[in-house]
Amino acid sequence: MSESVENERLGRVLAALLRYGTWAASTLIAIGMLSGAASRISGTADAGTLGYGLMKTGVAVLIMLPVARVLVLFGIFLCRRDLAYALISACVLAILGFGVWIGMHS
Amino acid sequence: MSAETIFWLFVVSFGASALGGVLGMASGIFIVPILMLFFGIDIHLAIGASIVSVIACSCGSAAPFLKARLTNIRLAVVLEVATTLGALTGVLLIGIIPTEFLYGLFALILVLSALQMLARRREAGSLAPAARSWGTLLRLHSSFPECAAGHDVHYHVSRVPLGLALMYGAGVVSALLGVGSGVLKIPAMDSALRLPLKVSTATSNFMIGVTATASAGAYFMRGNIDIDMAGPVALGSVLGALLGARLLMGIPADRLRLFFVVVLMLLAIVMMLAAFGIRIM
Numbered sequence A: 001m002s003e004s005v006e007n008e009r010l011g012r013v014l015a016a017l018l019r020y021g022t023w024a025a026s027t028l029i030a031i032g033m034l035s036g037a038a039s040r041i042s043g044t045a046d047a048g049t050l051g052y053g054l055m056k057t058g059v060a061v062l063i064m065l066p067v068a069r070v071l072v073l074f075g076i077f078l079c080r081r082d083l084a085y086a087l088i089s090a091c092v093l094a095i096l097g098f099g100v101w102i103g104m105h106s
Numbered sequence B: 001m002s003a004e005t006i007f008w009l010f011v012v013s014f015g016a017s018a019l020g021g022v023l024g025m026a027s028g029i030f031i032v033p034i035l036m037l038f039f040g041i042d043i044h045l046a047i048g049a050s051i052v053s054v055i056a057c058s059c060g061s062a063a064p065f066l067k068a069r070l071t072n073i074r075l076a077v078v079l080e081v082a083t084t085l086g087a088l089t090g091v092l093l094i095g096i097i098p099t100e101f102l103y104g105l106f107a108l109i110l111v112l113s114a115l116q117m118l119a120r121r122r123e124a125g126s127l128a129p130a131a132r133s134w135g136t137l138l139r140l141h142s143s144f145p146e147c148a149a150g151h152d153v154h155y156h157v158s159r160v161p162l163g164l165a166l167m168y169g170a171g172v173v174s175a176l177l178g179v180g181s182g183v184l185k186i187p188a189m190d191s192a193l194r195l196p197l198k199v200s201t202a203t204s205n206f207m208i209g210v211t212a213t214a215s216a217g218a219y220f221m222r223g224n225i226d227i228d229m230a231g232p233v234a235l236g237s238v239l240g241a242l243l244g245a246r247l248l249m250g251i252p253a254d255r256l257r258l259f260f261v262v263v264l265m266l267l268a269i270v271m272m273l274a275a276f277g278i279r280i281m
Helices: A003-042 A045-079 A083-104 B003-022 B028-039 B043-067 B073-094 B099-118 B160-177 B182-192 B197-222 B227-247 B253-275
Strands: B142-146 B151-155
Touching: A003 A045, A003 B003, A003 B043, A003 B073, A003 B227, A045 A083, A045 B043, A045 B073, A045 B197, A045 B227, A083 B073, A083 B197, B003 B028, B003 B043, B003 B227, B003 B253, B028 B043, B028 B099, B028 B227, B028 B253, B043 B099, B043 B160, B043 B197, B043 B227, B073 B160, B073 B197, B099 B160, B099 B182, B099 B253, B142 B197, B160 B182, B160 B197, B182 B197
Parallel strands: none
Antiparallel strands: B142 B151
């Protein structure tokens, strides 16, 4: 398979991941917001807790989406035996992981 | 936070993102000043909410560029090493540097954004690659389909070390201010790396999400992201970016550009005054 065809396929895979991931996260946030609003109006605490949980999950999905994108790239570079780029992707993943570690310990 | 405040956070983020989308501009630069000035939110919480919306907009708008083969994926991965390292530096610095400095830096970025909006971007023109340049060694030279020409246009990636240094700075600013730093990334790609304009726009947008995630992950774990605030801001921004530009296509871009320049300069003045301890709102 030529490199340009491979890159086109790679572009389509990443586009689908980012597009559907964004919609999934946005849907979670939207349902969470509506659920939270309903609980504030009706005064039911359960719906508020559920709404907050859904919004938090949606925000977490958004934050994880670029990590998933780098992870997919790492896997694809590894499959292609492009070790230089697999290593560079792994470096980016390590830096992202280090960011989370800093957040947990500061 | 009241349901009414959450609703207004959504509406304002949608509006800023939709208007910005008409000019191909991310709304991140507006979110922090809006949250601070109109909602009275602390700058650190505003930065946390804004950085989530930056990720949402970058991920939500990347697909068309990827499908059109405008994004240089290899280059993005290489530059992300620098932007994420810069973002981590920003995460470490944000607790140390005074808030007044953040206001001043924000004012500077707002002025740069206004100037960039006034100036037209120009193609720098590709340089012939050296056999042992970083661009050649890392196989960064690529091509993109040019509809007008009817064939692929080849381009070379120059001065990668300079590009990496500038991207590191863009990463620091992104984490410190909760913005995508497109205002710094795009000139770095246009002028230092000498990429074609379409490629630099697509590649910058692709990288912004990963850069922002480096700091957002830390802020999320630290508890600096208020979910009640980040949720509606992210949702409003992503819907504004995706739907707003289509809804507002009738607005003349030149007038909107001028309007944005004025708003950016006014926000810069307010931020600069805040840097000297003068609050007007």
